[in-house]
Amino acid sequence: MTLPRLRRLRPDSLAGWLAVLLLATLILSGGLLSAIFLGQRGDLGRRAAAGPALERLTEAHQQLAALSGMERQRLAHTLRSPAFHLFVGPEPLVLPPGPEAPASRLERRLAISLGERLDLFPQAAAVLINPETTDPRLRLPERPGFGWRGGRGGRGGPPRLGPDGGDGDQPPSGPERWLDHLQRQAGPAGTVLLVSLPLPDGEVLNAVAVLAPPLPPHPGTLPLLALPLLVLLGVAAVALVALRRATRPLERLAAAAERVGIDLNAPPLSESGPGEVRRASHAFNRMQERLARFVTDRTRMLAAISHDLRTPITRLRLRAELIDDEEMRERMIADLDEMEEMIAATLAFARDEAAGEDLEAVDPARLLGDLTKSFAEAGAKVRLDDRRPAGDRQPIAGRPMALRRAFANLIDNAMKYGGEARLTLLAGGDELVVEIDDNGPGLPEEALEEVFRPFHRLEGSRSRQTGGAGLGLAVVRSVVRGHGGDVRLANRPPRPPDDPGGLTARVALPANAAPARDDSPEG
Ligand SMILES: Nc1ncnc2c1ncn2[C@@H]1O[C@H](COP(=O)(O)OP(=O)(O)O)[C@@H](O)[C@H]1O
Ligand SMILES: [Mg+2]
Numbered sequence: 001m002t003l004p005r006l007r008r009l010r011p012d013s014l015a016g017w018l019a020v021l022l023l024a025t026l027i028l029s030g031g032l033l034s035a036i037f038l039g040q041r042g043d044l045g046r047r048a049a050a051g052p053a054l055e056r057l058t059e060a061h062q063q064l065a066a067l068s069g070m071e072r073q074r075l076a077h078t079l080r081s082p083a084f085h086l087f088v089g090p091e092p093l094v095l096p097p098g099p100e101a102p103a104s105r106l107e108r109r110l111a112i113s114l115g116e117r118l119d120l121f122p123q124a125a126a127v128l129i130n131p132e133t134t135d136p137r138l139r140l141p142e143r144p145g146f147g148w149r150g151g152r153g154g155r156g157g158p159p160r161l162g163p164d165g166g167d168g169d170q171p172p173s174g175p176e177r178w179l180d181h182l183q184r185q186a187g188p189a190g191t192v193l194l195v196s197l198p199l200p201d202g203e204v205l206n207a208v209a210v211l212a213p214p215l216p217p218h219p220g221t222l223p224l225l226a227l228p229l230l231v232l233l234g235v236a237a238v239a240l241v242a243l244r245r246a247t248r249p250l251e252r253l254a255a256a257a258e259r260v261g262i263d264l265n266a267p268p269l270s271e272s273g274p275g276e277v278r279r280a281s282h283a284f285n286r287m288q289e290r291l292a293r294f295v296t297d298r299t300r301m302l303a304a305i306s307h308d309l310r311t312p313i314t315r316l317r318l319r320a321e322l323i324d325d326e327e328m329r330e331r332m333i334a335d336l337d338e339m340e341e342m343i344a345a346t347l348a349f350a351r352d353e354a355a356g357e358d359l360e361a362v363d364p365a366r367l368l369g370d371l372t373k374s375f376a377e378a379g380a381k382v383r384l385d386d387r388r389p390a391g392d393r394q395p396i397a398g399r400p401m402a403l404r405r406a407f408a409n410l411i412d413n414a415m416k417y418g419g420e421a422r423l424t425l426l427a428g429g430d431e432l433v434v435e436i437d438d439n440g441p442g443l444p445e446e447a448l449e450e451v452f453r454p455f456h457r458l459e460g461s462r463s464r465q466t467g468g469a470g471l472g473l474a475v476v477r478s479v480v481r482g483h484g485g486d487v488r489l490a491n492r493p494p495r496p497p498d499d500p501g502g503l504t505a506r507v508a509l510p511a512n513a514a515p516a517r518d519d520s521p522e523g
Pocket of ligand 1: 440441456468469
């Protein structure tokens with residue numbers, strides 16, 4: 001898997017991150033535990049199985065050390081049993097471990113344990129487990145004299161295992177076959193133990209024991225192993241639930257921050273949960289409060305100024321009437337009219353802002369349909385075309401009055417400057433797009449943005465005596481941005497034969513916004 005692809009799998013949420021972290025730790029520690037446990041279980045089982053044999057061996061060594069010659073041989077013979085063979089000879093069957101022939105850990109442990117019990121030099125005891133014929137520490141006697149004479153009941157003879165010293169099989173003859181026989185007798189899971197212990201007078205006590213296969217894993221073993229894993233899983237589950245609970249307020253905070261741009265008067269966040277979250281929610285609520293107050297203050301100030309300007313304008317108008325020069329008088333009165341119009345527009349805008357309309361589910365097709373209908377009834381050339389796919393026609397969260405006014409302003413401009421208005425509804429992913437096309441002259445590129453400034457009108461529009469106070473597009477942008485969207489103007493090149501070109505106003509609004517209000521109780 002390549003790195004970018006891995007990156008895409010990377011969890012995005014805090015809870016996801018921690019879940020992955022926990023899971024990784026869990027799997028790692030669980031795997032390590034199991035590996036250690038399972039790795040030791042085999043050794044432990046075999047060590048336990050070797051216990052009785054070591055016990056017997058220790059006793060035999062002590063007894064045989066006290067004897068010598070024939071008596072020793074005789075006792076060795078007596079101490080035998082089908083799965084436990086002793087024979088005393090001049091040479092060891094097994095060599096102690098050396099640099100080229102190391103011993104396994106279990107072999108070392110057993111040897112040390114024997115050496116300690118018998119008070120021997122630790123390396124003196126040599127133990128070999130499940131030897132192979134090629135084992136460098138194995139010294140299988142090739143010739144008789146070591147008590148390797150073969151044949152039933154031969155004194156000091158080769159270990160013939162099974163009931164009464166020789167089983168029903170062909171008695172093994174060569175050393176390889178002897179070893180083979182032992183291993184067959186032990187079975188695949190069983191263990192063959194070869195031990196050589198020096199006796200005080202230089203002779204060596206050799207022992208071969210076939211250990212029973214270790215007991216099948218104790219039924220309690222698996223639960224024992226599963227218990228820590230279960231505990232870990234439980235902890236992980238609890239941690240995850242707790243984490244989700246702890247991070248949920250963060251999600252609410254993010255949603256609230258998103259919403260505050262659209263609805264400053266949304267109800268405050270509940271200030272509950274862990275301390276950090278509570279403080280964050282509190283800070284957020286205070287910020288929203290201050291923002292709302294700030295906006296209200298500004299709107300009030302705007303309204304007050306506009307309102308108070310009316311009185312001096314009225315006085316000016318009265319005085320203008322007294323001017324004798326008729327042309328001068330007309331021009332002054334025209335300017336005063338314009339001023340009044342601007343002030344009236346500003347007042348209207350401030351009033352709408354202050355009204356603080358609530359967000360609600362708005363069907364854009366319906367809203368625009370009503371609007372185009374009323375324009376058409378007034379004799380305007382307006383068309384509406386809903387090109388959204390059938391599955392993409394959900395209502396949006398909006399303030400219907402404000403939206404109506406914004407679109408009315410755009411249609412109004414299209415009529416005034418472009419003769420007709422064609423509205424197209426489009427679905428653009430998580431956006432609802434409304435395009436308003438006209439067939440007018442469009443705008444110079446540098447004016448496309450400027451015309452959104454309050455009272456910014458092109459010289460042409462002034463002299464043509466079209467239009468209003470120059471606040472139309474400013475209101476449009478204020479409303480659309482207040483919904484979390486935006487509006488832009490663009491010149492549309494002519495596309496023969498139907499489209500002579502003109503200006504396109506493109507309004508994009510968030511589509512998925514159901515009127516979300518966070519008053520869901522803490523869950
Ligand atoms: N569809 C349009 N085609 C050409 N010019 C336009 C169009 N819409 C707006 N404008 C220009 O942008 C200016 C500002 O528009 P607006 O804010 O609506 O004010 P108003 O319509 O009151 O003049 C207009 O004066 C006009 O010059
Ligand atoms: Mg206008």
